[in-house]
Amino acid sequence: EAQLVESGGGLVQPGDSLRLSCAVSGFTFDVNWMSWVRQAPGKGLEWVANSKYDDSAENYVDSVKGRFTISRDNAKNTLYLQMNSLRAEDTAVYFCASRNSFDNWGQGTLVTVSS
Amino acid sequence: EIVLTQSPGTLSLSPGERATLSCRASQSVSDNYLTWHQQKPGQAPRLLMNGASRRATGIPDRFSGSGSGTDFTLTIDTLEPEDFAVYYCQQYSSSAITFGQGTRLEIK
Numbered sequence: 001e002a003q004l005v006e007s008g009g010g011l012v013q014p015g016d017s018l019r020l021s022c023a024v025s026g027f028t029f030d031v032n033w034m035s036w037v038r039q040a041p042g043k044g045l046e047w048v049a050n051s052k053y054d055d056s057a058e059n060y061v062d063s064v065k066g067r068f069t070i071s072r073d074n075a076k077n078t079l080y081l082q083m084n085s086l087r088a089e090d091t092a093v094y095f096c097a098s099r100n101s102f103d104n105w106g107q108g109t110l111v112t113v114s115s
Numbered sequence: 116e117i118v119l120t121q122s123p124g125t126l127s128l129s130p131g132e133r134a135t136l137s138c139r140a141s142q143s144v145s146d147n148y149l150t151w152h153q154q155k156p157g158q159a160p161r162l163l164m165n166g167a168s169r170r171a172t173g174i175p176d177r178f179s180g181s182g183s184g185t186d187f188t189l190t191i192d193t194l195e196p197e198d199f200a201v202y203y204c205q206q207y208s209s210s211a212i213t214f215g216q217g218t219r220l221e222i223k
Contacts, residue, residue, distance in 0.1 A: 035212070045152075045160065045203055047212040059210045095159055100207035101150050103171065105159040 002026040002104040004096050009109030016086050016113070022079040022096030022106055030054070030074035033100050036081045038092035039108075046092075050100060051079065064090075086113045117142055117206050121215035127223040134191040136218045138204035143184045148208035151180060151189045154217075155200045163202075164189065196222075 008020040020036070035050040049060045049070040058070050069082040079096050093108040118141040128134055138149070144167075151164040162171040164180040167187055177192045191198055199222050204215040 044217045045154075045205075045214045047205075047214065050212065059212075061211065100212060101148070101162065101165045102152065102160070102205065103162050103165070105161065107159050 002098065004098065004104055004106035006094065006096055006106045006109040009094065009111045011112045011114065012086055013115050014087055014113055017082070017084045018086065018111060020081040020083070020094055020096075020109060020111070022081075024077045024079065024096075024098070027098065027104070029072075029077040032098050034072060034079045035097045035100065035102065036070060036079075037095045037097055037102065037105075038090075038111075039095070040089075040092045043092075048094070049081065083111070086111075088113050116211045117144065117209050117213050119204050119206060119213055119215035121202075121204060121218045123218060124216070125219045125221060127221050128194055129223045130194050130196055132194050134189075134194055134198070134220055136189040136191075136202055136220075138182075138187040138189070138215050140185040140187070140206060143208075144187075144206045145208040147183055148206055149182070149187050150205045150207070152203045152205060153198075153200050154203065160203065191220075194220075 003025045005023045036048040051058050051070045067085045071080045091113045095108045096106045098104040120139045122137045147167040149167045152160040154160040168180040179190045181188050201217045201219050203217050
């Protein structure tokens with residue numbers, strides 16, 4: 001059974017940086033695209049970024065381009081999201097999800113950006 | 116960017132009734148790269164349907180999906196109490212993945 005476990009969330013100030021991790025088990029990580037999806041409090045789902053299985057390509061939603069970087073370590077079955085220049089509007093629960101169809105989801109980690 | 120518009124925003128029905136949820140795309144979703152996800156309060160979303168009409172593992176057959184191109188439908192026959200939740204459609208036919216805004220299915 002697939003398991004995705006996010007970590008790294010917390011309370012930060014505007015302009016700060018944070019790195020999220022997603023540890024994966026139960027499926028073949030290095031042949032699957034992986035994504036980060038976020039959900040602001042009381043709002044809908046928003047795809048943030050995805051990473052090709054061999055780390056050769058990535059895509060981002062416009063609102064995070066130049067500030068967030070997705071990466072992966074296939075040897076550790078772990079996905080990352082480096083978030084720089086954080087803004088209040090980045091406050092959300094961040095989920096990692098497998099494949100571009102989001103077959104499996106983690107439970108999420110909360111990122112709060114507030115002064 | 117492909118914009119997905121879901122309707123209705125809220126659907127009020129009783130257990131045992133049938134629910135019909137709509138998802139309309141601003142441009143054609145190629146190869147039916149259209150999914151449906153269910154989310155209950157305080158939980159992560161769960162994949163229900165892939166390829167517009169293919170149920171994910173473990174999803175009961177009262178859930179069905181249909182459609183192609185720009186118009187897609189999720190139908191839930193004979194609603195069970197556990198089906199009341201928020202439903203999202205999602206497309207991945209373009210490099211910019213997008214979700215609809217969600218339909219809230221509530222108990223009448």
